[in-house]
Amino acid sequence: MTESLALAEHIKKRINLTDAEVNEFLSCFKLMKVRKRQFIIQPGFIAHHKNYVVKGAFRAYVVDDTGQDHTIQVSIEDWWISDYNSYLYQKPATMFVEALEDSIILQIHYNDEAWLKQEHHNFETFFRIMAERSMAHMQRRIITNLTKNAEERYKEFEVQYPEIVQRIPQYALASYLGMTTEYLSRLRNRRTKKS
Amino acid sequence: MTESLALAEHIKKRINLTDAEVNEFLSCFKLMKVRKRQFIIQPGFIAHHKNYVVKGAFRAYVVDDTGQDHTIQVSIEDWWISDYNSYLYQKPATMFVEALEDSIILQIHYNDEAWLKQEHHNFETFFRIMAERSMAHMQRRIITNLTKNAEERYKEFEVQYPEIVQRIPQYALASYLGMTTEYLSRLRNRRTKKS
DNA sequence: CGTTTCCAATGAACTGGATCAGGAAATTAG
DNA sequence: CTAATTTCCTGATCCAGTTCATTGGAAACG
Numbered sequence: 001m002t003e004s005l006a007l008a009e010h011i012k013k014r015i016n017l018t019d020a021e022v023n024e025f026l027s028c029f030k031l032m033k034v035r036k037r038q039f040i041i042q043p044g045f046i047a048h049h050k051n052y053v054v055k056g057a058f059r060a061y062v063v064d065d066t067g068q069d070h071t072i073q074v075s076i077e078d079w080w081i082s083d084y085n086s087y088l089y090q091k092p093a094t095m096f097v098e099a100l101e102d103s104i105i106l107q108i109h110y111n112d113e114a115w116l117k118q119e120h121h122n123f124e125t126f127f128r129i130m131a132e133r134s135m136a137h138m139q140r141r142i143i144t145n146l147t148k149n150a151e152e153r154y155k156e157f158e159v160q161y162p163e164i165v166q167r168i169p170q171y172a173l174a175s176y177l178g179m180t181t182e183y184l185s186r187l188r189n190r191r192t193k194k195s
Numbered sequence: 196m197t198e199s200l201a202l203a204e205h206i207k208k209r210i211n212l213t214d215a216e217v218n219e220f221l222s223c224f225k226l227m228k229v230r231k232r233q234f235i236i237q238p239g240f241i242a243h244h245k246n247y248v249v250k251g252a253f254r255a256y257v258v259d260d261t262g263q264d265h266t267i268q269v270s271i272e273d274w275w276i277s278d279y280n281s282y283l284y285q286k287p288a289t290m291f292v293e294a295l296e297d298s299i300i301l302q303i304h305y306n307d308e309a310w311l312k313q314e315h316h317n318f319e320t321f322f323r324i325m326a327e328r329s330m331a332h333m334q335r336r337i338i339t340n341l342t343k344n345a346e347e348r349y350k351e352f353e354v355q356y357p358e359i360v361q362r363i364p365q366y367a368l369a370s371y372l373g374m375t376t377e378y379l380s381r382l383r384n385r386r387t388k389k390s
Numbered sequence: 391c392g393t394t395t396c397c398a399a400t401g402a403a404c405t406g407g408a409t410c411a412g413g414a415a416a417t418t419a420g
Numbered sequence: 421c422t423a424a425t426t427t428c429c430t431g432a433t434c435c436a437g438t439t440c441a442t443t444g445g446a447a448a449c450g
Contacts, residue, residue: 145337182439377430378408
């Protein structure tokens, strides 16, 4: 149960709950260990779970017609990850969600989440806050992608998520930022040479 | 009150409500008439309202350092619009939200929305569904922007929102799709000449 | 331990889409 | 109605970022 502590803190930061409620919430989650390079979601299969990262790192990506990856989301400790279009509408996924390291996650099933939301106004509020913030975050990303060039996108990301830059492979970062690995490599070396 | 009918239908499609609840919901909204080219949100001012479009069309856009616009959202009848990062966190807006036609909207104030959500589990659910779907929609847009080229993005939009393509000026569409008006013009003429 | 597979760095040639510049249509205002 | 302004079209040129190819180093693996 020590792994659930982080999740308990996570939710208590966002809504007020009694100990009983916290336990009810946690009881809906199942602990899973995932090895590096393992997939927790694959295209064609419905994403039945929302995943809270206790330890490790994941990336969600799509593969386009020309065979290239595009990283849609990266998650490390205390973040959530899934293919939300698949999860929300319970339709087949279009994404891969892959562990970038050996990891531990807490999974909640779609039906259990639905039940929690229906049963307690509190939990409905929690998931509403989560959705609102994800929405706002994604909108900021859309804006960045539309308004900034490759170098600016990289710099912005470096400032905002220095930990993630250190931790994930360059190809994952490049495809998240919407550029090739080659170009990202050039940008990085441009910068470090100057200083 | 005839203008509220559309909004009443909108919400009843998403959650089950008694007539009294519908009225309580509607009573939080104020009707506003907006003339073409008028702004309902401007950078530097906090977006106090979420806006439901009863009639007309709007676009939300940011202006980058080089002075170019980037359309973040377009809304016609039965859609919502605001600067969600400003609204959600009650921080100064970065966007303009401008009427593209003479329009009619129903506005809800941030505090009234908060009150509705707190008061009734039902309304919390409604706003949660709204946020979830917006999030999923934005994620699909991120994917499209990362995986498709200009022509494919245009074609996809044309198929999905033919009505909007007809209705909004080309510069608004081009800047939504992440290309210049010149390039969009070329794409359009490429296609129509063939057929 | 060597071998294989993965990942970052860099060079050279290329291209999708931007920029700049000039008009032609179409709206809008008066 | 005409004038002014806004929107759209088209051609010529340019560049940020891609593509393709090669190399070296570092994990992963038997």
